[in-house]
Amino acid sequence: MRIFRNRRKQQRSEQRSFLLGERSLRAYFAGGNVRFLEDAEANLSIIGPDAEQYTDARFYLGITKAQLRKADESIEILENLLKGILSDKKRGDFADRISLQLAYAHTKKYTDKEFAVAEKILDRLTSNEYPVDLILQAKSLQAFLYSVMAGYSKLEEKKSEFIRKAFKIGEEIVKNPRSTPAVRFEALNALGIAWMRFADKSQQQSAIGEAAGAWEKAEYYFKEALSIIPNSVRVLQNLGTLRLLQLNKGIANDPSMLLREAKQFVQRSLEVNDQDQFPFYQLAQIAVAEKDRANAFKYIREGRSRPGAVQEKSWTKVESAAQSLPT
Amino acid sequence: MTSRQLLLALFAMAVLCPTHGNTAGSRAKAAPAKPMKGTCDTELILAKKFADLGDWKNAQIHFVAAANETKCQDESLAGIEIAKRRAEAILLRNGEIYEAEHQWSKAEALYSAAASDPSLRDTTRYVAGDRLRSVLQRQADARRWKEWRDTIAQWAKDLVGLIVFLLSMILLVFTIKSIRRHRRVILIRPFAAPTEEVSTGLNIQLKYARLTMNNPAFSRASPIPPFLIENLRFSDEVEPIEDLEIAGSKIPFSSLQKLFGRPRVEVTGGFDGVAPMGNAYSMVKTVDSSADAFVGRQIRVAVPHEQRLDLLDFAYDVIVKASSAYADI
Numbered sequence: 100m101r102i103f104r105n106r107r108k109q110q111r112s113e114q115r116s117f118l119l120g121e122r123s124l125r126a127y128f129a130g131g132n133v134r135f136l137e138d139a140e141a142n143l144s145i146i147g148p149d150a151e152q153y154t155d156a157r158f159y160l161g162i163t164k165a166q167l168r169k170a171d172e173s174i175e176i177l178e179n180l181l182k183g184i185l186s187d188k189k190r191g192d193f194a195d196r197i198s199l200q201l202a203y204a205h206t207k208k209y210t211d212k213e214f215a216v217a218e219k220i221l222d223r224l225t226s227n228e229y230p231v232d233l234i235l236q237a238k239s240l241q242a243f244l245y246s247v248m249a250g251y252s253k254l255e256e257k258k259s260e261f262i263r264k265a266f267k268i269g270e271e272i273v274k275n276p277r278s279t280p281a282v283r284f285e286a287l288n289a290l291g292i293a294w295m296r297f298a299d300k301s302q303q304q305s306a307i308g309e310a311a312g313a314w315e316k317a318e319y320y321f322k323e324a325l326s327i328i329p330n331s332v333r334v335l336q337n338l339g340t341l342r343l344l345q346l347n348k349g350i351a352n353d354p355s356m357l358l359r360e361a362k363q364f365v366q367r368s369l370e371v372n373d374q375d376q377f378p379f380y381q382l383a384q385i386a387v388a389e390k391d392r393a394n395a396f397k398y399i400r401e402g403r404s405r406p407g408a409v410q411e412k413s414w415t416k417v418e419s420a421a422q423s424l425p426t
Numbered sequence: 427m428t429s430r431q432l433l434l435a436l437f438a439m440a441v442l443c444p445t446h447g448n449t450a451g452s453r454a455k456a457a458p459a460k461p462m463k464g465t466c467d468t469e470l471i472l473a474k475k476f477a478d479l480g481d482w483k484n485a486q487i488h489f490v491a492a493a494n495e496t497k498c499q500d501e502s503l504a505g506i507e508i509a510k511r512r513a514e515a516i517l518l519r520n521g522e523i524y525e526a527e528h529q530w531s532k533a534e535a536l537y538s539a540a541a542s543d544p545s546l547r548d549t550t551r552y553v554a555g556d557r558l559r560s561v562l563q564r565q566a567d568a569r570r571w572k573e574w575r576d577t578i579a580q581w582a583k584d585l586v587g588l589i590v591f592l593l594s595m596i597l598l599v600f601t602i603k604s605i606r607r608h609r610r611v612i613l614i615r616p617f618a619a620p621t622e623e624v625s626t627g628l629n630i631q632l633k634y635a636r637l638t639m640n641n642p643a644f645s646r647a648s649p650i651p652p653f654l655i656e657n658l659r660f661s662d663e664v665e666p667i668e669d670l671e672i673a674g675s676k677i678p679f680s681s682l683q684k685l686f687g688r689p690r691v692e693v694t695g696g697f698d699g700v701a702p703m704g705n706a707y708s709m710v711k712t713v714d715s716s717a718d719a720f721v722g723r724q725i726r727v728a729v730p731h732e733q734r735l736d737l738l739d740f741a742y743d744v745i746v747k748a749s750s751a752y753a754d755i
Contacts, residue, residue, distance in 0.1 A: 114753060115717075115750055115753060118749065118750045118753040119746065119750040121660070122639070122745070122746040122749045122750060123746055124658075125639045125642050125660060126635075126639055126742035126743075126745070126746050128642035128643075128645060128647075128648050128649075128650075128655050129635065129638035129639045129642040129645045129647065129648075129742065130635070130638070130645070130647050130738055130739060130742050131645075131647030131648070131649055132739050132742070134739075135742065135746070138746075158658075159658070162654075162658070166649065166650070196657045196658075199654060199657060200654060200657075203650065203651070203654060236653045236657070239651065239653065240651065240654075243651065279653065280644075280652075281643060281644070281651070281652035281653040281656055282653055284651075284652055285651040285652065285653065327644075328644055328645075328646060328648075328652070329646070330646045331646050331648070332646060332647050332648075332649070333648075333649065369731070370731045370734075370735075371646045371647050371735075372646075372647040372735070373731075373732065373735055374735075374739075375649075
């Protein structure tokens, strides 16, 4: 009798933890505060394999870990889940949904090795044997992957190819009438990033005329993405990065205008979510460009107190740039 | 005088002087004018006089009296006929008046008496009978119409009764359902704040947090591709959440709802709005107190967007706690 009672108690506790974890994950997606992500991780981690919600809990935990920059743990959880699911005849499209998340987790590791794994997964998901909706989602993620690879890959000679692939896939999705707003949004954001990388690269290669049109196209796609999700933090921060790149390349006659606009984009993103390091890092960069030492340190201080994925060497770089500014 | 002689004297008086007594009724009834014997001319004069006055009954009596003598017979008989005609014409005219005034029972009585009165002429009786049939017919029509009207009125009354009954049944079912629904919801009461503006702002954040959490894919703050969130397939809303309607109840029988419809989870709270760092709190109360929770959070008040973001985070906290408390009961 006691065994049953204990089991029931445990089930109830797991049910509660699952719900708390699931709701916290939702709250994170809705508001972007990492605190909720930590709550989700804590609650979803304790769900045992005997629990009814185990599979869903592992799925959510894998996603949570990816967002907490624990990509290795996330990949391990999702891969194990995938292995278990593949033997289940009633799996439906669950395995495909896990694969998409897995590809995204690999992408977020920002290394060529992981990019290759993500590429392989997405290549498989874009074959004709899958439903059109899933293919479009996978392609959208592919466009994003190539746009990221164009910026972060160490294979410099292949970057042009990544950019071309991102253009081709992104345009294809944007033109496809079956693309859902969610898929279109991601493709437009990816096209914006790809054109931004293209413009940056063209500038490096002194193809000035080509770059001028590319900057405009990047901005056009980002603004198209904003028409689907207005004030999307991701897109606003990309627009901030775009302006900073333009500034660094010295393409404007009036750099202060670019700085002002960059600051506006980043501050708009902070109006939505101020619990991430990256916008503070961007503001610190802008303050350095404005030679505003006090604000640069203020933003560095605030940014460091937030959770996020800005690397230590990036902070150090902006900090030393701020140090070199006159007091 | 002896007593025997006195009694005899009284008896003799009683026989010789009889007392004549009159009652009020007998005095009021005027005795019909009696014709004087052997004076048919006088009778005719009287009859004509009565006829001139329109008193055809008395005129007829005097004409009848005059007819006993041969010399007055022709004139008397003619007078009798005229008197009879005029009396019967008046009778029928009275009947017509009753009919015109829809006094059906009086008309019926008049015609009925006339139709069976042997003293009246055949023609008059025939007309009276005819009129009687017509009156009876119209009475029957009026009765049928009344019956039909009464039936309709009864139906209408029954229908109204039925509708009222059905409406009350619907209301009852609705109330019971509402109470049952109310017992299953998370009820978020308006949060208290020092100003109406701050209170409204906080309540709006709670509503926004709830809606965004139901479908976070298109949230502005979402850090990953929206379709990856859509693919998680969160249920739309596991538990229904509703706000308390301020200044009024959503359903009638609100007292019943208060008595029986206690929500599964009730959320109350407030925000002090003190600058530069305020405090927001919320109490999550479950129906059996088994999973009560408290949420407290500091809110940056100096900068408007920071206050909004902190309140929104607080709202997410409240929804997460209320939601899990709901599942825990």
